[in-house]
Amino acid sequence: MRFLWLALSMLLPAAAQAPMDPRGVSLARDAEARWIAFDLTPGNQIRFAMQVDGKPATAILDTGVSFSVASRQFARSAALPHADAPGRAAAIGGAVPIRWATVNSLTLGGLERTGGRLAVVDLAPIATGSAAGVDILVGSDILSCCALDIDYDTRRFRLLPSGRMPFTGTSVPLRIGATTQVYISEVVIAGRRIAPLIVDTGDGSAITLSHAAWQRSGARPSRMTSAIAFGIGGAIETDVTILPRLGLGTRIEPNVELRIEGPGGFSERTRTAGRIGSGLLQRYRVLLDPRAGHMILAAGRQAGAMPVRSTSGLLIGHDRGRLRVLHVMRGGPAALAGWKTGELICTVDGATVPPDAEGAVDTRWSAGSPGRTVALGMCDGGERELTLREFY
The missing domain is CATH 2.30.42.10 (PDZ domain)
Structure with a gap:
């Protein structure tokens, strides 16, 4: 049961994104067989083990991060060399200072990236709800090379060549945003299409909307309360309610928890309508394949489940x-x-x-x-x- 919504979204400014294409990302021939076991953090994020320059690292799978991240502590302990001058990035809770580090290799399952950079930031443990922080956020700059198959029911994922269809399900549009450089999709609320939404596996909530997108949706639930979210940039307060229906492609999902950011929040600052988080994605087996233009959802054990609601406040x-x-x-x-x-x-x-x-x-x-x-x-x-x- 989780009531704190934790999110690791971070978008770098356009000037920093331009050179982010890595020198080489490759999939092993047997990548399809190389499932990666994960657990869900208390903040609902996918946590797993990987290697950076041959050193073990604890990582979060985070399609809401435009450029993969190393914690400042890990960059120091792994002696990752600094690359460029400091900068700042947009994050939930406010802008955060960043530095850059160069790496020789990143390995997760059947994927290896050689060369390239990592953004280096402070990753506070509260952002995952755990006592200990994580070392790496694996972002869309690496993951978008491939199709990402996440089986929440069995707690494992794998990376496949784009275009593979390992299972059937509901198809929902998916692309890489031209300005955000992260996974982008859409939903239907009260008969209205809401887009662009970041598909954010690093966000523990189900659906988050900007204040403006919520106004456009026309949905007016009878009961609403408040909640708190923790991001890389700090804490924010949101409104929260339960949507009786949410459209995902041709699929109607009942009883979906919705957060609403205040005016000027992260979504409005990044010119998006909001986020689809792991609180909703974990109801399915999910295939994220932006190069093929779709997200495939197959109902899992939690499909249609009532969200857990606080009765204490x-x-x-x-x-x-x-x-x-x-x-x-x-x-x-x-x-x-x-x-x-x-x-x-x-x-x-x-x-x-x-x-x-x-x-x-x-x-x-x-x-x-x-x-x-x-x-x-x-x-x-x-x-x-x-x-x-x-x-x-």
Whole structure:
């Protein structure tokens, strides 16, 4: 269960994108057989192992990043040489400073890239919801060479030559954006086509719209609340609701969680209408093949599932044996009871918060059955009761 939306989208300015084509990307002859095992981070991102210059690295598969990234810590420990002068890139939460590093080789599954560069940025652990950060974000500059087959049900993916069709399903348009240099697609909301949307495997949410795109959609749900998202550039607050229907090609997906950015958010700054994230993609087996012009979706075990909704109105994160309130959702039970961001919880129904939750967002009780009353022991010695209910 996850209520914190975490996103690693980052778009470099056009001037930085021009020379990003690598010196060589190749697929092994047996690439189709080289499945790569992954796990989902607490932030809903695809995390796996790869190699950079022969060194092991923990990576996120991130089609929302226009140029692949190394964390500053990994670049230092791997002694990656600096390339060009510092710059800045657009990211969720605000612009971030970047440097550049040169690499000899990147290897994941049956793909190898020789030469080229990585953008170097600070990758805070909160962006994946884990106690430990990751080393690499593998972006569209590498992945768009090929077809990307992601099997969420079996937690594995592979890279194939463009044009392969390893399974059948619903076809949705997919391309590489001329200015964004990331994967671009579309959806239908309330009968209106919404585009361009970044297809972002590094975004843990389902669907995110810019404020302007939301206004254009004409959808007007009766209930809405607030949430918080963490990106490379920091935290942002969004509105959140549940769409009863969403169109993906000829497929209608029911009950989809939707976030709405405020005016001037990441989507508007990058001239996109929003993002399709892994919160929606993981309902399917997904083939992303922008060179062939399509995304193929085959229903998985989670297709049509109801999204998990908070009934407490508290978005919380694990903090060294405590639960820290990161956001109080608008109109929820916690907001009506006067809870504040930053408050610390040490016990839940008398049980001490474990010290080894690895930074994961704990939502097991905060999405409990409506009507249940939870006793929360505060770290300042007080105790509060919170009665759960539906509110959006």
